[in-house]
Amino acid sequence: MTDKKRDVNQSWEEKSAEWKKTAYETVSKDDAPNQLLIDLAGIRAGDTVLDLASGTGEPSISIALHVGGKGRVTATDVTPNMLNTARQRAERLDLGNMSFEVCSMEALPFEDRSFDAVTCRFGVMHASDPLAALKEARRVLKPGKNAVFMVHGPRESNTLWTTVHVVAPGLLHIDDSKRVEHHFKFSEGDELTKLFQTAGFDGIEEKQLCRTVVKSDDEPFWNQLLARDYGKFIEVLEETQQAELHDGMATAFREYKEAGAYKLLTAQRFIVATAM
Numbered sequence: 001m002t003d004k005k006r007d008v009n010q011s012w013e014e015k016s017a018e019w020k021k022t023a024y025e026t027v028s029k030d031d032a033p034n035q036l037l038i039d040l041a042g043i044r045a046g047d048t049v050l051d052l053a054s055g056t057g058e059p060s061i062s063i064a065l066h067v068g069g070k071g072r073v074t075a076t077d078v079t080p081n082m083l084n085t086a087r088q089r090a091e092r093l094d095l096g097n098m099s100f101e102v103c104s105m106e107a108l109p110f111e112d113r114s115f116d117a118v119t120c121r122f123g124v125m126h127a128s129d130p131l132a133a134l135k136e137a138r139r140v141l142k143p144g145k146n147a148v149f150m151v152h153g154p155r156e157s158n159t160l161w162t163t164v165h166v167v168a169p170g171l172l173h174i175d176d177s178k179r180v181e182h183h184f185k186f187s188e189g190d191e192l193t194k195l196f197q198t199a200g201f202d203g204i205e206e207k208q209l210c211r212t213v214v215k216s217d218d219e220p221f222w223n224q225l226l227a228r229d230y231g232k233f234i235e236v237l238e239e240t241q242q243a244e245l246h247d248g249m250a251t252a253f254r255e256y257k258e259a260g261a262y263k264l265l266t267a268q269r270f271i272v273a274t275a276m
Contacts, residue, residue, distance in 0.1 A: 019085065038063060046068065048114070052120040053126065055122075064090065064095045106133050148271070155187065160265070193206065202273070204272070
């Protein structure tokens with residue numbers, strides 16, 4: 001394992017506790033991207049699906065509900081604690097059609113041509129070798145079947161995430177610019193499409209999903225994102241410092257507030273490709 005890959009794995013292991021706290025208990029409450037991914041992949045009842053970088057269960061839980069009892073979903077991730085949260089969600093839903101495998105997407109422990117679809121939501125930008133990951137996805141796909149990888153859209157179309165991760169570091173006095181750049185690694189341009197081509201996929205297409213997300217002003221909705229990525233910095237703050245952080249975030253989001261609610265943008269890119 002390279003030092004870079006080890007550092008990435010350690011980072012996710014450290015964050016897994018906060019992700020568990022903010023994960024959905026059962027079904028997704030923001031399922032539109034998952035459902036579009038399922039549709040683009042052509043996933044049907046009874047299919048056998050591999051989900052890469054499943055984290056706490058997005059989109060693998062939604063896929064398992066879709067394929068039904070005759071189907072099968074294998075959820076994978078390099079972080080055991082993240083995947084354990086997905087397993088707990090599946091147990092609460094009594095989903096007996098799921099299995100869980102701790103592994104890297106660059107080295108999959110599955111036979112060639114084993115799956116009817118391969119999916120990945122917000123994972124490929126974290127791969128130490130994205131091309132190797134795509135080659136592995138093609139290898140395990142049955143001929144004529146689809147892989148669908150979802151990444152973030154342009155930062156100006158993701159005002160919820162961008163506002164938190166640009167403003168919070170300044171308030172916490174940390175430099176998090178590398179995270180922001182990494183987050184939007186494949187958000188623009190054709191780099192990811194070219195990687196799919198190099199990996200040997202055919203019929204490559206791109207789709208986009210852009211939405212306006214309405215958040216109530218009843219509670220600070222940004223706390224979930226803050227906890228996931230900055231929990232270790234926030235937990236050591238004194239009460240007055242935490243209040244300053246809250247006030248700073250409220251001020252930053254004020255421009256998106258209309259009639260007692262916040263209207264924010266979120267956008268995702270989907271690369272759809274066929275294994276031949």
